Amino acid sequence: MKISALSEHTGASVPTIKYYLREGLLPAGERSAPNQATYGEAHVRRIHLIRALTDVGGLSVADVKRVTEAIDKELPLSHAFEIAQSTVSEQVDPDSLDEDALATVDGVIADWACASDDSGRLAAARVVMNFRHTGQGASSSWLDAYAQAALVVAEADLDLVETRRDLETRAETVVVGTVLGDALFAALRRSAQAAASVRRYGYPGRQQ
Amino acid sequence: MKISALSEHTGASVPTIKYYLREGLLPAGERSAPNQATYGEAHVRRIHLIRALTDVGGLSVADVKRVTEAIDKELPLSHAFEIAQSTVSEQVDPDSLDEDALATVDGVIADWACASDDSGRLAAARVVMNFRHTGQGASSSWLDAYAQAALVVAEADLDLVETRRDLETRAETVVVGTVLGDALFAALRRSAQAAASVRRYGYPGRQQ
Numbered sequence A, B: 001m002k003i004s005a006l007s008e009h010t011g012a013s014v015p016t017i018k019y020y021l022r023e024g025l026l027p028a029g030e031r032s033a034p035n036q037a038t039y040g041e042a043h044v045r046r047i048h049l050i051r052a053l054t055d056v057g058g059l060s061v062a063d064v065k066r067v068t069e070a071i072d073k074e075l076p077l078s079h080a081f082e083i084a085q086s087t088v089s090e091q092v093d094p095d096s097l098d099e100d101a102l103a104t105v106d107g108v109i110a111d112w113a114c115a116s117d118d119s120g121r122l123a124a125a126r127v128v129m130n131f132r133h134t135g136q137g138a139s140s141s142w143l144d145a146y147a148q149a150a151l152v153v154a155e156a157d158l159d160l161v162e163t164r165r166d167l168e169t170r171a172e173t174v175v176v177g178t179v180l181g182d183a184l185f186a187a188l189r190r191s192a193q194a195a196a197s198v199r200r201y202g203y204p205g206r207q208q
Helices: A005-012 A014-025 A042-054 A061-072 A077-088 A098-110 A117-134 A141-164 A167-201 B003-010 B014-023 B043-054 B063-073 B075-088 B097-109 B119-133 B140-162 B167-203
Strands: A028-033 A036-038 B028-032 B036-038
Touching: A005 A014, A005 A042, A005 B140, A014 A042, A036 B167, A042 A061, A042 A167, A042 B119, A061 A077, A061 A167, A061 B097, A077 A117, A077 A167, A077 B167, A098 A117, A098 A141, A117 B043, A117 B075, A117 B167, A141 A167, A141 B140, A167 B119, A167 B140, B003 B014, B014 B043, B043 B063, B043 B167, B063 B075, B063 B167, B075 B119, B075 B167, B097 B119, B097 B140, B140 B167
Parallel strands: none
Antiparallel strands: A028 A036, B028 B036
16 A cells, blocks of 8 residues: 555554654555555554554653564564563662662562562562652552562463464564553553442442 | 751752742641741651652652642542542543444453443553554453453552551552552563563573
8 A cells, every 4th residue: 555545544644654664663665666665564553553652652762663673673582571671661770779678579579589680670669669758658468469460460461472473473462562561450450449449338439 | 847857858859849839739837937947757758759659650740739639638538549540540532442442341341330431441442452453452361361460459459548547648548559559560560571481481581
């Protein structure tokens, strides 16, 4: 299809598509005339991928470029996971954390055998520390529930990746799942809070 | 304590504290002289709360003002939940969603008795739709695992709120838990993916 049809199919404007092409987010079309190129289904999917990463995931164009490059290079999945995760998550400086917060997190995820520089471990410790600073503190049963839920979700993430056949699609699933998975969980958590409140108090969040 | 001591205790600069006071995020101190006020532990905690919401949660100052007002007004918890959630979550326009995506989500959370305009339901449907547009689709077992995990976390959230004694602290926990909970879960999910990969493949994410 021509660029105008690609625009109609995806809802992305022609200038936006040209921008993606220029920035290397979108592979070039097949040249059909000196000033014309044709695009296929792969381009439609890639544009939707870019939109999902920017609109739902809030990624910058530079971030999207990093993760789409990981897909295009057919990197081993371990690298794809690493790049997707490091792009999505802010890196927390270990020196900004106190020992107590790290020890609390390590207590909760003791049998996960995390590396000491694991970015999730550091980010979780920062949350625990921030929570404590507000004068409240997170209970260990609260943290345990989150850790247990995170394992359920992580296993489902790996299961989903295993259903994909080729390496490129698997890497795409890693990237999309990492970015959209956070948004999905946050959304379902909101609905679940309302549902759990109704069960417990007969009305959303109405215990006082 | 004086404003300079408050700054030392919290790590927030004096101009930043004055900005919080001016914007109404922080209650005024007790006037001790015509040009001087003293501050207490409640101010320390509130500054840490503001920092947690802005730094970890990425909330704007206007958003922080909305949620701290909810705390200060000692609104019923149902309102505190509502305000915290609507501040944190982007509102999704139902008209932007397709029927398929909504039906998929409704199938997964059928027994939650969600309202049709439940913001979590709409946001989840948007994720499902975006996922599908990338040409991949989210399997129902993947969605089920997320929903199950979200319920575990939601019950833990309510349990945590119930451990607090007074209404103000409860409202604070709702706000902090809503904002920091998303960050905590995303962090633990990263570590859990690495842990689950090691269990399954002997190395983080190394199946290919």
